[in-house]
Amino acid sequence: MSTKKLNLKDKYRLLTRDLDWDFSYEDRKDAFPFEEFEGIKITDWDKWEDPFRLTMDAYWKYQAEKEKKLYAIYDAFSQNNGHLNVTDARYVNAIKIFLTAVSPGELAAHSGFAFTGRHMGGIGARIAAQMQSLDELRHIQTQIHAMSHYNKFFDGFDEFSHMHDRVWYISVVKSFFDDARSAGPFEFMVAIGFSFEYVLTNLLFVPFMSGAAYNGDMATVTFGFSAQSDEARHMTLGLEIIKFLLEQHEDNVPIVQKWIDKWLWRGYRILTVVAMMMDYMLPQKVMSWKEAWELYFEQAGGALFKDLERYGIKMPDYTDLIKAEKEHLSHQAWWTFYTNSQATAFHTWIPSNQELDWLSEKYPETFDKYYRPRWEMAKEMADKGERYxxxxxxxxCQTCQIPMIYTDVQNDPRDIVYRSTKYQGERFHFCSDQCQHIFENEPEKYVHSWLPVHQIFQGNCGGPGGLEKVMDYYKLDVGKANMDYVGSPDEERWKTWKGVA
Amino acid sequence: MATLALRADYHGDRKDSADKFGGAILVYINWDKHLFFYSAKAFPLDPNMPFAAVLEHVIGTHFCQHPEYKDIDWGTVEWSLNNEPFQPVMDKSLAENGFDHKCLLRFKTAEKSAFADAGV
Incomplete structure (x- = not known):
């Protein structure tokens, strides 16, 4: 008997088409109970074009080789005291944010793709989602390992998983993924697979990874490179799901449009923290947030939405607003964290004169007019020994959970935007029309948002007894992991290592 | 609009309803055009508290860090409650002044300085 070896294409066809079950004595609907409630109509799963073309055995082999190399570099980094090669210890605070706020998102994505990898009716789509689910799990593991070296030398890393369910600003990211994971499988795919992974991911990963490269952080750079081939697959899957849903039935178009409008906004709000990281936290800057936004969203995203036009999909109607906000976002965010740094798991600082000048140059329309004066006031106070x-x-905000910091940039950027609506007799507040609309579309989902500030007042964060109790509840080491970088143990150690008095 | 849900009876229990704050109401307070305080601040307050006490003990202790706070001429301050013009009666309680759970109190002052021009 001849054993003919299958080529990769045949293997994949067998895996994604032939291996699926026909439901002969159970109702198929019982096997896929989540497939219809969102209103999405699938007429033929066989039209699904597989974006990965990877079989499980190839996946394991390829990823194992990649990871072996990755860990060899981590080992070398660690043995060479790689942390001493970063541009400045202030930089490390950027990756504290990465570990506490971004990495747990990988785990949430792992869980979300595992769900869609079970519950989409088409086997090809399920296999692709399962592989992405494995990728996301590998990513959080490799990220934790990349950061573990820094954890030995700097404060603020060690309680990242405890903090994830508790700390006020981390709730923003947690609620974003909770929102996506508690949606149906198709909304999840549009939310995370398309809006986040395809449209916005370059604005998250590229800034962090090139920030790492510019600032001598080899561990994070290496992780970034290693994840890149996975990310490329994820982007292909994100685009495939959109095209597939839109081609399957015209009734899907308005549903998908609504999800894109919602999730690009939700994702964009999250990126506020990336804006701040790029403009304020990198000692060696890569480019400004404004430049990154123009490159990766206005140009690349613009071309994408042109392609999607033929399906009847439009660019969300708030793009003029986000275009105007790019002049303000990073400044508003860093000021918020700077002035609230007694409750963060990273350090903040006043930008140096050189950095202030860089910001003036990058933001000629807004920085000197609105933001430089804040830093002048903060400096005056700090010089008097009264760090603010x-x-x-x-x-x-009830929807995005971000403090209501966003201002009316299209009219008077000195005025905070206030939106509110009443539901069941209770008033709910929002940072924007978009967050208000998201709430009003699905109020039952957002009335039970776990808003950290309100939870503190209800006594659910360490009980009554003031902010000290809350910091214990967060496991935040006050005076060590937080507050100003100047005078911190991080700074002190850095100076000792570098032989600076 | 209805939340997209698998079950028709899906609902959320409001997490911040008035009964959950031990008799207090949540009041958000903002000093307009003073982004030195990056957002409005939230306070759980006793609705029986007179407005004058709020001014002294809540606003007075949470907005005084601004170097220009001491120069405020309170006689000319413009107030709004839930974005409607509002004239507080100092010796009346919050409830009597029309404050309810999760209301927004804003005040506008008229100092003239470079910081004020920048909205700091």
Whole structure:
């Protein structure tokens, strides 16, 4: 008997078409109970074009080789005291944010893709989602390992998983993924697979990875390179799901449009923290947030939406607003964290004169007019020994959970945007029309947002007894992992290692 | 609009309803055009508290860090409650002044300085 060896294409065809079950004595609908409630109509799963073309055995082999190399570099990095090669210890605070706020998102994505990898009716789509699910799990593991070296030398890394369910600003990212994971499988795919992975991912990963490269952080750069081939597959899957849904039935178009409008906004709000990282936290800057936004969203995203026009999909109607916000976003965010740094798991600082000049140059329309004066005031206070920390707790947006910091950039950027609506007799507050619309479309989902500020007032974050209790509840080491970089143990150690008095 | 859900009876229990704050109401307070305080601040307050006490003990202790706070001429301050013009009665309680759960109190002052021009 001859055993003919299958080529990769045949193997993949067998895996994604032939291996699926026909439901002869159970109702197929019982096997895929989540497939219809979102209103998406699938007429023929066989039209699904596989974006990965990877069989499981090839996947394991390829990833194992990649990871072997990755860990060899981590080992070398660690043995060579790689942390001493970063541009400045202030840089490390950027990757503290990465580990506490971004990496747990990988785990959430792993869980979300595992769900869609079970519940989409088509076997090709399921296999692709399962592989992405494995990728996401590998990513959080490799990220934790990349950061573990820094954890030995700097404060603020060690309680990242405890903090994830508790700390006020991390709730923003957590709620984003909780929102996506509690949606149906198709909304999840549009939310994370398309809107986040395809449209916005370059604005998350490229800034962090090139920031790492510019600032001598070899561990993070290496992780970034290693993840790149996975990310390329994820982007292909994101685009395939959109095209597939739009080609399957015209009734899908308005549903998909609504999800794109929602999730690009939700994702964009999250990127506020990336804007701040790029403009304020990198000692050696790559490009400004504004430049990154223009390159990766206005140009690349613009071309994408032109392609999608033939399906009847339009660019969300808030693009003029986000275009205007790019002049403000990073400044508003860093000021918020700077003045609230008594409750963050990273350090903040006043930009140096050189950095202030860089910001003026990059933001000629807004920086000197609105933001430089804040830093001048902060400096005056710090010079008098009265480093400014804001008293009290902020008002939060019910949908994105970000403090209500966004201003009316199209009219008077000195005015905060206030939106509110009443539901079941209760008033709910929002940072924008978009967050308000998201709430109003699905109020039952967002009335039970876990808003950290309100939870603190209800006594659910360490009980009554003031902010000290809350910091214990966060496991935040006050005075060590947080507050100003100047005078911190991180700075002190850095100076000792570098032989600077 | 209805939330897209697998089950028709899906609902969320409001997490911040008035009964969950031990008798207090949530009041958000903002000093307009003073982004030194990056957002409005949230306070759980006793609705029986007179407005004058809020001014002294809540606003007075949470907005005083701004170097120009001491120069405020409170006689000319413009107030709004839930984005409607509002004239507080100092010796009346928050409830009597029309404050309810999760209301937004804003005040506008008229100092003239470079910081004020920048909205700081």
């Amino acid at each position: 920390y804001n008293e009290g707790l902020p008002q939060l």
